[in-house]
Amino acid sequence: MKQDEFNTTKLPRGIIPPDPVGPDSLKGVPRQQTNPSRWDGTGWNAFVAELTSRDIMINQSLAGRSVYITDGGGVAMGLPRGVLVARSSEDVATILKAAQKYTVPVSVRGGGLTTEGECISFGGLQLDTRGMSNVLHIDEANLTVRTEAGIYWHSLAEALRRRGLDYISAPLNMTSSVGGTLGVGGIDINSPKFGCSADQAIALKVVTPTGEIVECSERENTELFERVLLGYGQFGVITEATLKIRPFTPITMHYFYYSSLRTAIDDLRFLVEEEAADYLGILTMLDRAINLLVAFDSDEKEREFFSRYKKRISGLGEIGFAIHMAAHYALHPWKAKEALYLLERKRSLLPELSPAAHMHGNKIIDRTVVFSRAVWKFWGDREMVIPDLATSSEKFAEAVERGNEVCRRYFPHYTLYCVGIKLFGSFENRPRYELSCIPPDAQNFGYGCEFEPMLGNHNYSRDHFQSFKNEIYDIGVDMGTSYYRFGGMMKGYIRRAFGDELVDKHLAMKQKADPAMILNPDVIF
């Protein structure tokens, strides 16, 4: 394909343009930025006029639009033409009907924590779902909650905690929204036990791209239910959700330390597949200082772990690892700088993971608060670049090691965050897994690794970031994995990783559901 064929600005909506990442993303070729082109605004004035006549006022001020200029990643930038904070499913339905009529792109945003620009509007309407943040009903007997889907998980937790309840699993980030999370999966460190957040959904209220308000579940309108969960916003806007919940329990956390990435990953896989703990994850400080987090909801589970599984893993306790590392650096004195970095990291990070106000004895009371604050404090730069790979169990160690090699070449310091994800069935009985972050060859459990550079005070160019991300994503293409960050600036990899047949199948479904292709354009298609 010639380079000039990538000029997509003149293509009518509904026609899928060649991918702007294109062949340039292949190895050995200079990387380019991949923001979608800005929509040209045709039909906007009529769209706004129609909504105004229905008492829906679009905020077109610079101040109002600037709030949405970027996402959690801070790399992609796009200014919407107008903004609306949706207050009801009916609002959303009216907007989508008008958007179909006037072919106005609508980008939906909850917490806005995407990192590949997925929720950014490049010239169309930015629909902020957080105006729908009410908890509608808590069923304490049956352990379910019905909530509006724009709500932050943290706000939902606030409402549940007062009744001694908690959500089951959600991203370790307090400002993720329920609807956004269900649309992309949602991984927690208890995902090895409970699966992704999308698997906690019992029923949804969805506004389809053509503006119908539909209730769906595993029994009612099942096809829509399966398309919307892990559907990356392509098949509807989730406005309400019924979720499973559970009694609140503080957790007991243990850390095991490794100097070998491969050994740590092998132990993670072993513990995940044995279901030996309630929470499991790997967080590295260096690729020779790896932290395996193991946590429990109950003392019984903790006792069982120590009696049955502890002796079968290789991780050291803090003192044992300190001695091991002291010996290593004594024999490698030229790496003193690295040792100092490690000491500083341990001194600053570890206390943040057990702050007194959020502890009760040795139990963490508010794990999401603790981890979310730590995430933003230590990794939350103005730009966050977090490419990832989602693989089967068999491919996981190789994928992480290859990704680690890429990280070493691009950044002096970075963190790898690895988790397991329980799967509930196959693509046949859970169509939601198809064309998603769930690896196509995973059986029972999937695994994910985020490669997160610590940017510190360095100023890196966008090209540097994009090159780094592309090299990680290239590993996925080579190995036939999936990606947790699935779309936006990396959407070019979706077709490459999953193949034309599967992508075209979903594209046909999308075109049928969204004739004008207005809902969340440039995310997947």
Place this chain on the structure above:
Amino acid sequence: MPTNDISGYEKCNGCGLCTLPCPIWQQRHDALLTFAGRARALQGGAKPGEIRDSVDACLLCGSCEPAFAMDIRTVDITLKLRAALNGYSKEELPHGQVNQSSSGRALLVPNAALLENKDLLKHSARLLDIPVAEDNGSDVLEAFETGRRPKAGRAVSFIKTLTGIRKVITADGLLKRYMQAVLPGLEVIGLGEALLRLPGMQTALRPTDLYIIEARSYNMDFNRCMPFYTDISRQTGCAMNLDLQRIAIPTGGYTNTETGNEFTPQNTGQIRWILEGRSFNRIVVESVEDIGLLKNAEVDIPVVHVAELAGEDAP
């Protein structure tokens, strides 16, 4: 335009943590009305005049400040924006000298609501064994809150009344912030905290109480106040208006409605949010205004001021 250095907003990375405890967010769910929204708008090139509604909406409760993973003085930035919009510069604030000697006196500075409740004021002063300030500086504080220039000479004359004072106990947490600006070094403590530190007061709290902290005072002094109140809550078993981040949820009752925000005494949205889903038999408040708010919310549960705990037997 007077100089009001509003630098700091550029550090906002849009994480949104500051919105979680924000009362305006809780009531409106409109990002532009929060600090994060203001910061993003300014980053995008908006002028202060274009975010006036947002600047005016802020309660100055300070709940966003401890929520930040970054060190951003959110309330100071909002105060400077208000001043800039009113053509006043915070640099015009007077500065005084604090009496650092241990011989300096302590003084109770009531706000308007406590002044009106003479019995409670007298009782509080007696418990604390300190005099009540003759000049509570309410007009100066109102100017500070609304970003307007106080009457000529008033700020200076108010500060003069604090000459020789070592410690101030205040019924309005915003005074802490004002004093930090004009009399740095002066020890300023919230009335509720001061009373709770008296012998026997904490033991009068019951596990079935809901204790409502004055949020401005607490949030401004979060690192010192949070462990103090968390310990009390754990020891007595009483619930508090703290969110999962241990930030005090403001009631909105002590806010100056001159700023144009929506928290009139009739707005019971925040107090209802604080009460929702909790079970308790008594409410203990630090702020006199909250008694009125709870009355307006038609809460059918006994409400007492923290000063009224004195003399109660331990449960």
